[in-house]
Amino acid sequence: MKRYHDIVGDGGSGILEQVAEQRSRITDGLAGVRHLVAVGSGKGGVGKSTLTLHLAGALRARGLRIAILDADFNGPSQARMAGVQGALFVPGSHKVSLPRTKNGIAVFSMGSVIAESEALDFESTASGESHTWRATREFSLLGEILASFEWGALDLLMFDLPPGAERTVQYADFLGPRTSFLLVTIPSEVARGVVARSVAALSKGPNRLLGYVENMSGYYCRDCDAIKPLFVSSDAQGRPADLKIPCLGTVPFDPELARHCDQGFPLADLPNTPVGRALDHVAQQLLDTLEPEPSR
Amino acid sequence: MKFLCVPCDSPMKLQTVGPPDRGSLSIVYSCPECGYEIAMLTNAYETQAVQSLGVRIGPEAPRRSSESEVGSADAGAGCPFASMIPATEDAQRGQVGEPAPVRWTAAAEARLAKVPAFVRPMAKAGIERYARDNGCSEVDEKILEAAREFFGM
Numbered sequence: 001m002k003r004y005h006d007i008v009g010d011g012g013s014g015i016l017e018q019v020a021e022q023r024s025r026i027t028d029g030l031a032g033v034r035h036l037v038a039v040g041s042g043k044g045g046v047g048k049s050t051l052t053l054h055l056a057g058a059l060r061a062r063g064l065r066i067a068i069l070d071a072d073f074n075g076p077s078q079a080r081m082a083g084v085q086g087a088l089f090v091p092g093s094h095k096v097s098l099p100r101t102k103n104g105i106a107v108f109s110m111g112s113v114i115a116e117s118e119a120l121d122f123e124s125t126a127s128g129e130s131h132t133w134r135a136t137r138e139f140s141l142l143g144e145i146l147a148s149f150e151w152g153a154l155d156l157l158m159f160d161l162p163p164g165a166e167r168t169v170q171y172a173d174f175l176g177p178r179t180s181f182l183l184v185t186i187p188s189e190v191a192r193g194v195v196a197r198s199v200a201a202l203s204k205g206p207n208r209l210l211g212y213v214e215n216m217s218g219y220y221c222r223d224c225d226a227i228k229p230l231f232v233s234s235d236a237q238g239r240p241a242d243l244k245i246p247c248l249g250t251v252p253f254d255p256e257l258a259r260h261c262d263q264g265f266p267l268a269d270l271p272n273t274p275v276g277r278a279l280d281h282v283a284q285q286l287l288d289t290l291e292p293e294p295s296r
Numbered sequence: 297m298k299f300l301c302v303p304c305d306s307p308m309k310l311q312t313v314g315p316p317d318r319g320s321l322s323i324v325y326s327c328p329e330c331g332y333e334i335a336m337l338t339n340a341y342e343t344q345a346v347q348s349l350g351v352r353i354g355p356e357a358p359r360r361s362s363e364s365e366v367g368s369a370d371a372g373a374g375c376p377f378a379s380m381i382p383a384t385e386d387a388q389r390g391q392v393g394e395p396a397p398v399r400w401t402a403a404a405e406a407r408l409a410k411v412p413a414f415v416r417p418m419a420k421a422g423i424e425r426y427a428r429d430n431g432c433s434e435v436d437e438k439i440l441e442a443a444r445e446f447f448g449m
Binding site: 001002004007009010011012013015018019022087088089090091092093094095096097099113124125126127129132133134136137140141143144145148 | 297298299300302305307308309310311316318319325340341343344345346347348349350351352353354355407408410411412414415418419422423426437440443444447
């Protein structure tokens with residue numbers, strides 16, 4: 001009797017072929033992108049989205065062609081921060097055009113599609129069982145976005161990942177080995193512990209770990225013009241946990257930056273501040289890590 | 297998943313897919329040798345699992361993934377993504393007072409079909425609003441190009 005692998009095709013639908021065709025469309029769509037960088041953490045609330053947007057802004061200011069894909073479909077924040085809430089998606093002759101920020105960064109965010117008072121929802125025939133299929137559906141959606149939108153020729157496509165160490169690894173699997181990872185932590189041992197787990201998990205795969213950024217590394221007091229500590233960054237022996245990947249820089253917390261993010265103002269409005277300088281330094285470190293050759 | 301006709305040792309071929317019924321699909325396979333037919337009846341969880349892959353079930357040629365949904369004959373209003381689109385400004389306006397209807401040329405509609413189903417209603421409404429704002433009652437490729445330029449794309 002024939003076995004599974006003796007039979008070519010599945011008799012009609014060509015499910016595997018359809019999945020392969022989806023992957024091929026994604027590969028084709030990203031062919032013009034030089035670097036794919038996923039900004040993740042594992043931990044939520046550490047400032048992944050803020051860093052993603054402002055690092056993109058700092059790199060854009062250097063003349064690089066940048067796009068951001070807000071992969072946090074359930075908690076998208078790039079649309080508001082980048083000022084593309086309610087943006088229009090216009091189909092071109094080949095693919096769908098992406099909205100851009102005032103400084104020319106292309107942004108896809110579900111926040112452009114779904115109002116903040118609404119939740120992402122999928123029609124389901126299996127009510128109450130979303131844990132069995134939801135992640136698959138979300139990755140299918142990510143594939144559609146990658147395949148359908150006009151990414152074009154880019155120096156850098158940045159993925160703003162959702163929280164969750166396991167999700168971070170799932171994105172690594174889905175996006176493939178071309179995608180490098182930049183991890184974000186804060187000087188809290190709890191956060192560093194979660195990020196350390198993400199590092200451990202990602203280290204088992206082929207994706208390159210560019211390094212990490214320590215966000216909220218102190219608090220910038222405008223009255224004192226000084227950085228004051230926010231967290232005690234040490235373990236029981238007084239040593240910070242070693243993440244075993246390079247630190248690309250530290251960024252202090254600045255309430256003014258948070259206000260800018262809420263209102264969709266670019267970092268260029270905060271140029272000569274400690275947080276602005278710190279973000280610019282991290283952007284340069286990221287660039288040097290991605291393109292160490294002097295040919296740049 | 298593949299089906300084998302054991303007496304003939306021959307792979308069975310997909311013949312028809314019935315419309316979804318409370319989350320269940322009826323998929324008929326037949327043996328090309330002896331003509332024996334079987335029907336695979338999925339439960340809601342199985343239907344959803346396949347649907348989540350973004351693939352199409354059926355004997356016809358696969359369509360683009362952005363247009364495909366298990367059991368949905370056409371994308372758009374009836375597609376599962378439609379429920380993801382909140383009441384947009386246009387939709388709300390539509391409930392209060394109907395805006396002037398806007399026609400789409402075949403070429404413009406073909407472009408619209410490239411928009412993933414889940415954002416298509418929003419894209420359509422936004423483009424029609426742009427057309428109306430510019431005194432046009434028809435969306436053609438020139439309007440689409442003008443909108444791209446206007447929005448800095």
